[in-house]
Amino acid sequence: MSEPGDDGDNRARSIALLRMMERIRAFEEQAILAAERDKLVLGAIHPSIGQEACAAGIMQALRRDDILLSTHRGHGHTLAKGADPLAMFRELLGRAGGCCGGKGGSMHIADFNVGMLGANGVVGANITIGAGAAHGLKLMGSDRIAVDIFGDGAVNRGPFLEGLNWAAVYALPVLFVCEDNQWSATTRTRTVTAGEGAGARAAAMGLPVTTVDGNNVEEVAQAADQMVARIRSGNGPEFLHAITYRQTGHTSFDQAAYRPEGEAERHKREDDPILRQRSYLREMGLSSAELETLHAEAQAEMAALLKEAAATPFPPDSAAFTDVQDIGSPAKEAF
Amino acid sequence: MAEKMTYVEASREALREAMRADETVWCLGEDLGRGSVFGQYLGLQEEFGPERVVDTPISEAAIMGAALGAAMVGTRPVVEMRFSDFALCATDELVNQIAKARFMFGGQSRAAMVIRKPTGMWRSSAAQHSQSLESWYTHIPGLVVVCPATPQDNYSLMKAAIAADDPVVYFEHKNIWGMEGEVDRSHTVEIGKAAIRRTGADVTIVSWSDTANLADEAGARLAEEGIGAEVIDLRSLWPWDKATVRASVAKTGRLIVAHESVRVGGFGGEIAATVAEAVPGARIRRLGAPRSLIAYAPNLEDQMRVTREMIAQAAREMVK
Ligand SMILES: Cc1ncc(C[n+]2csc(CCOP(=O)(O)OP(=O)(O)O)c2C)c(N)n1
C-alpha cells in the first residue's frame, strides 16, 4: 500500500487500478462476444461494465486470504480478488477446469483459493452468508475480514436487515458494500425503495456509512483502505455505498429499452470509470501510448484466454453425481 | 456402560462432548443461553461461553445463512431453529444455499453443520407449531435427514451428525423430550442404518421418529395376539435403509408404513413405491395424517393422529 506523499508509489497504484479495470472490461467484453457471437456461454451473464471501479478499488484493499461474497454481477469482483481468468472463462463456458468444474456458471463463480466464497443467484442471499463468514473468522480469532457486496435492489430483501443487524450486534469484521447501479433489473430502484435507501438503513442499525462516487476508482480505493483498516483492527462492521451505473442491460441479452433515451450514452461518455482514470493518469504524466498499451494488453490477454477456454472439453458425465454429499451420496445411489 | 437419560439430555450430552472435543463446534439460535425452549442447551453457555453458545436475534434467515458462511471458513455450526415450522423462514438459506454450496462450487466448499428442527405434535400447539415436514427435506439433494426416536439414538445420531461433513437436518420430536432410556456413550450409530426394534415373520412395519415408538407398542400388542410384526425404525430418511426394509418385506410379504406427517406426499409413499418395485407381490399399506390442518382443540388435534391402535388394526386386517 502506498505512503501518502510517495508519488512513485501513488502513480504505480493508480496504474494498477486502471490495469485491473481494463482487464475486467476486457474479460466481460470477451464474455459478451462469447455469449452473443459464438453462442459459447450457456446461461445468462450479468456484465458489470461501467462498475469496474468498485471491484478494482475495493479488492486492492484486501489480502488474498480475506473473504469475498458477491452477486450475480460478480465477474469483476472475482477477477480483482485474484481469481484465474482462464478458469473463470471455462466456468462461463461450462467446461472442465472451470473454477467450479463447470457446475456453477457465471452466477455461481467462486474461487476458494483466493477467498472468493461465491457469487449468488439469489438476490441478497450473500448478505447473511458474508456476515456468517465474518462470524466464523472472529470465532477463530483470525485477523481476516469479509467483504460482502450486493446491489441496490438487495436492500429491499429481508436478509439485508437480518445480516446487517447480525454483524452490528456481534461487532463482526465485515465490510458491506452496496454497489448501487441505480437499477434492479428493469426497474429503477428508487421507485420501489422507501425512505432514503441503502445508507440510511445501514446507519439506522448503527453502522458507519461512507458514500463514494463509485465511478472514481481513486476515491473508492481510498475509502476502502480506510474502512478495511478500521474493520481489521476490530472496530466492527462498516457500510460502503458506492454510486455507479450499469452501462449494459441487466443481462448481456437485455437491450434495456426501458431506459430513458440517452441515459446510458451520457454515462458512457461522461462518467465511465475507465475513461476517468485514463484522464487522471494523463494528468499524472502518462502518455497516450502508455495508456493504449495497458488497454491493448488487457484485450489481448482476455481474447487469448477465451480461445483457450473454448478448446477445453466439458466435464465428464459422472461429475453430475459427485460433490453432492458424503452420506447418501448419489454417486452410490441416487434413487 | 449404560446410563439413564432422557431424550433431551441425550442430545445435549452428545453436543457437550462434541464441543469439548472440537473447538470449532459451536451453536447458534434464539434463547440458547437459557437452554432454548425445551432445555436442549441447558448449562452449555455456562460451560462454553456466549461466543460458542450464541444467543441470536429472531432472524431465522440470518441464523441459517450465517451458519453457512461460518462453515465455509472452517467452523462446525449447530443451528437451532426452535420449531421446525420456523425453519421455513430460512428456506432459501437451507435449500438454495447450504444444500448446494458444495456441488455448485465444484467441491471447493463443504457445509458441515447440524440443523436442529424440533418437530411434531405437542400439547395443543396448533397449526404453526406442530408440523412434521421431514419429507420435504428428503427431496433436496445435498441434505441428510435424521429423525431419532429414542434417547440412545438421539445421543448416537447427534454425535454422528456433528461429525459428518454434510449438512444434516435433524428432527427431534417434541413429544418425547422427557422419554427415558438407557444410553451407552460408547454406542455408535451410522446414519442410514435402520434399527429393527422387534422381529416377526407376518408383517413389516416401517416408521420413524415418535411414530416408531407407537409402532413398537403396536407390535407388542400384536405379539400377544399371535401376530409377528417386524418393526423397523428407519432413524434417517436420507439416506434410508432400503436393504433392511427390502429383506424384511421379502420375508413377511406385507408392509405397513406409518408416519405422523400428512400421508399425501409423505415419505411413506416413497418407501411404498420402492418396495412395490423391489418385492413383487408384496401387500402394502400407508398410514399418515389426513391432508388437513392440526388444530388446537384436543379432539380436533386427535383427528390428525396415527395411533398405536390404527397401526395394530392395519396389521390385523393385512394378515387376516
Ligand atoms: C430473490 C431473488 N429475486 C429475484 C431475482 C431475479 N433478479 C436477478 S438480479 C435482479 C436485480 C437485482 O438488482 P440489484 O440488487 O440492484 O443488482 P444488479 O443486478 O443491479 O447488480 C433480479 C430481480 C433473484 N435472482 N433473486
Ligand SMILES: [Mg+2]
Ligand atoms: Mg442494481
